[in-house]
Amino acid sequence: MANFIAQLHYFNLFLILAASLVAGIWGLVLFFMKKTTTIYRPWRILLIFTAIVALLQGVFGILLVLLGLRPGTGTDLYYLHYVYGGIVALAIPVALTYATSGKNVRRDVLIFSIAALVLFAAGFRAWMTGPVHWP
Incomplete structure (x- = not known):
């Protein structure tokens, strides 16, 4: 069961990276x-999809922690994976607090774009602290 959730956690990362990068640039x-x-x-719709897959990633990560697994080797700076995961989980809710709810649409677009790019950067860094390192 833990291996299946770990695989979901790993492959969902690529959805987050792709969706957040496209949403941020767009x-x-x-x-x-x-x-x-x-x-x-x-x-x-892309922003909503990005938020959903980011939250799903957090659920997978929490399940893995509850099953006793740690990111990467479980040594050194593995706890940074949790920090970056928290940033991913909070990027869109924090952006929602700064948005104007449609009163200033251009500002809202800028805020959500920056949040999506922050989500991409944090997700990429979390990937680097997980079991698969950048070559």
């Missing part, structure tokens, strides 16, 4: 086009 393009009067629906 949002910055929308912001700099200066034509944004409403939040573009496909981009909004």
